[in-house]
Amino acid sequence: MDKVILTPLKQIIHPKGDIYHGMKKSDVGYDGFGEAYFSTINKEDIKGWKKHTLMTLNLVVPVGAIEFVVYDEEGKSFFTQTLSQENYQRLTVKPNAWMAFRGIGEHNILLNLANIEHNPDEALNIPLEEISYEW
Amino acid sequence: MDKVILTPLKQIIHPKGDIYHGMKKSDVGYDGFGEAYFSTINKEDIKGWKKHTLMTLNLVVPVGAIEFVVYDEEGKSFFTQTLSQENYQRLTVKPNAWMAFRGIGEHNILLNLANIEHNPDEALNIPLEEISYEW
Numbered sequence: 001m002d003k004v005i006l007t008p009l010k011q012i013i014h015p016k017g018d019i020y021h022g023m024k025k026s027d028v029g030y031d032g033f034g035e036a037y038f039s040t041i042n043k044e045d046i047k048g049w050k051k052h053t054l055m056t057l058n059l060v061v062p063v064g065a066i067e068f069v070v071y072d073e074e075g076k077s078f079f080t081q082t083l084s085q086e087n088y089q090r091l092t093v094k095p096n097a098w099m100a101f102r103g104i105g106e107h108n109i110l111l112n113l114a115n116i117e118h119n120p121d122e123a124l125n126i127p128l129e130e131i132s133y134e135w
Numbered sequence: 136m137d138k139v140i141l142t143p144l145k146q147i148i149h150p151k152g153d154i155y156h157g158m159k160k161s162d163v164g165y166d167g168f169g170e171a172y173f174s175t176i177n178k179e180d181i182k183g184w185k186k187h188t189l190m191t192l193n194l195v196v197p198v199g200a201i202e203f204v205v206y207d208e209e210g211k212s213f214f215t216q217t218l219s220q221e222n223y224q225r226l227t228v229k230p231n232a233w234m235a236f237r238g239i240g241e242h243n244i245l246l247n248l249a250n251i252e253h254n255p256d257e258a259l260n261i262p263l264e265e266i267s268y269e270w
Contacts, residue, residue: 016176016177016180016181016182017174017175017176017177017180017182017238017243018174018175019172019173019174019175020172020173020174020175021172022170022171022172022173022246023170023171024169024170024252024253025168025169025170025252026252032168033160033167033168034159034160035157035158035159035160036157036158036171036246036248037154037155037156037157038154038155038157038197039152039153039154039155040152040153040154040155041151041152042151042152045151045152046151047151047152062173062197062198062244062246063197063198063244103152108152109197109198111157111171111197111246113171117159117160117161118159
């Protein structure tokens with residue numbers, strides 16, 4: 001699917017506490033900085049579907065495990081990936097794709113490094129039932 | 136101390152999982168985007184002292200509690216603050232200040248939203264004993 005980029009990230013082990021990379025401005029998928037925020041998702045809860053018309057999302061999971069599902073309505077195709085410290089990658093989601101995510105671990109946090117500031121006018125929300133996906 | 140800015144951040148409560156603000160490009164303390172990375176710090180361990188000569192740090196603690204100490208050698212003054220979800224603020228540390236931090240909780244993670252990419256040539260490290268502070 002051309003609406004997503006998956007990029008492996010470095011984890012640097014240190015006896016006092018590790019370093020986990022997130023994003024550099026020279027990285028693939030970087031499209032400017034607008035806002036960084038965290039979203040937590042309870043185990044088994046699902047947030048979505050949401051489609052951003054302008055925002056590029058860059059998603060990193062420093063705690064727990066989160067299953068992301070992206071739906072491209074033009075190509076009628078789904079992309080799914082569970083991110084965690086065990087599968088430590090950055091998921092870039094370009095504008096005009098539907099996205100939903102489910103909490104897998106006991107405590108789950110994502111960081112979104114977005115290219116624009118939050119603006120409710122550029123995002124569409126529809127109920128989970130509106131896009132048929134076997135969760 | 137004029138080398139630090141402390142900015143309260145919003146926490147938006149949601150039944151499926153909360154949203155924690157990090158930084159917007161229009162925020163006080165934002166000085167461009169270079170890199171975002173996580174650092175964990177074990178309980179009672181201390182990382183420091185480090186002085187960045189070019190990097191402005193923007194520090195947020197989404198998990199656990201971390202005590203930050205900033206030392207301004209020009210003014211011979213210390214600034215200290217423990218950040219956590221209970222005291223959810225962003226700590227901006229401007230270049231040319233010494234910084235060290237200690238893990239307080241069982242699991243502690245900071246996010247640094249830095250204005251430049253990591254570059255070991257712009258940072259100085261000295262042992263903890265070199266700056267006298269009652270931890």
